[in-house]
Amino acid sequence: MSELKALLFDVDGTLAHTERDGHRVAFNKAFKDAGLDWDWTVGLYGELLKVTGGKERIRFFLKSHHPLMLEREHLDSLVRTLHEAKTIHYITMLKNGEITLRAGVKRLLEEARTAKLILAVVTTTTPESVEHLIESTLGKDALDWFSLLAAGDIVPTKKPAPDIYLYAMDKLGLTPEQCIAFEDSENGIRSSVSAGLKTVITTNDYTVDDDFSDAAIVLDGLGDPDCPARVLSGHMDNNYFGIEEIYQLF
Numbered sequence: 393m394s395e396l397k398a399l400l401f402d403v404d405g406t407l408a409h410t411e412r413d414g415h416r417v418a419f420n421k422a423f424k425d426a427g428l429d430w431d432w433t434v435g436l437y438g439e440l441l442k443v444t445g446g447k448e449r450i451r452f453f454l455k456s457h458h459p460l461m462l463e464r465e466h467l468d469s470l471v472r473t474l475h476e477a478k479t480i481h482y483i484t485m486l487k488n489g490e491i492t493l494r495a496g497v498k499r500l501l502e503e504a505r506t507a508k509l510i511l512a513v514v515t516t517t518t519p520e521s522v523e524h525l526i527e528s529t530l531g532k533d534a535l536d537w538f539s540l541l542a543a544g545d546i547v548p549t550k551k552p553a554p555d556i557y558l559y560a561m562d563k564l565g566l567t568p569e570q571c572i573a574f575e576d577s578e579n580g581i582r583s584s585v586s587a588g589l590k591t592v593i594t595t596n597d598y599t600v601d602d603d604f605s606d607a608a609i610v611l612d613g614l615g616d617p618d619c620p621a622r623v624l625s626g627h628m629d630n631n632y633f634g635i636e637e638i639y640q641l642f
């Protein structure tokens with residue numbers, strides 16, 4: 393049996409509920425600024441989440457809702473400009489404290505630090521968005537808690553491809569047997585499992601009906617002593633998920 397060395401965290405939906413009231417709102421603000429009447433409602437955004445990455449998501453939206461725009465000259469630059477504007481709006485929301493960590497995340501990160509485990513972020517979102525989320529929720533010093541922030545366009549193919557997890561493990565010099573992944577979505581677990589990783593799922597409203605049959609355990613959140621987690625599949629003795637529970641999965 394291999395020794396556990398690192399916890400690899402997805403960001404959006406896993407560290408924080410960033411999608412519905414964060415990224416989605418920021419996209420809509422950017423569309424409005426650009427004079428576009430596109431409105432990504434809560435329902436529509438759920439469908440658009442099938443595609444990971446903000447720029448990729450805008451293109452996916454155009455394909456189904458404004459196909460003629462795909463023919464447009466300078467489309468790449470329009471998508472890039474919209475996405476940059478969206479990222480600025482999102483970061484402003486983070487700086488305003490509009491997004492908080494999910495229950496149990498801070499506790500688990502602290503437990504892992506005490507246990508001298510390596511922490512890393514493995515995400516399809518933009519690096520600036522991750523850095524600001526960490527800073528705004530845990531403080532500037534917390535960036536040093538993470539040995540690696542693997543994010544965004546650093547690999548050409550985003551989740552559900554395994555590439556970003558393979559990149560992260562390569563950078564850390566670790567094997568899948570030495571790591572465990574934390575994810576919230578089907579795209580996320582397809583990526584982590586195809587990279588050979590044991591995966592803990594914490595669901596959210598957008599992902600609760602996703603296929604998590606390959607997960608080591610599925611919870612409705614990590615939970616905390618005063619905010620118990622519900623086990624949706626798998627088993628744990630405690631009523632919240634911590635380092636002890638990770639070791640039980642190993």
Ligand code: XBP
Nearest residue numbers: 403404415444445446515516517518
């Ligand atoms: C989730 C994503 C991201 C965000 C938007 O990534 O797919 O695209 O929705 O962020 P993960 P950007 O769950 O892997 O963290 O606009 O910065 O791409």
Ligand code: MG
Nearest residue numbers: 402404405576
């Ligand atoms: Mg996610």
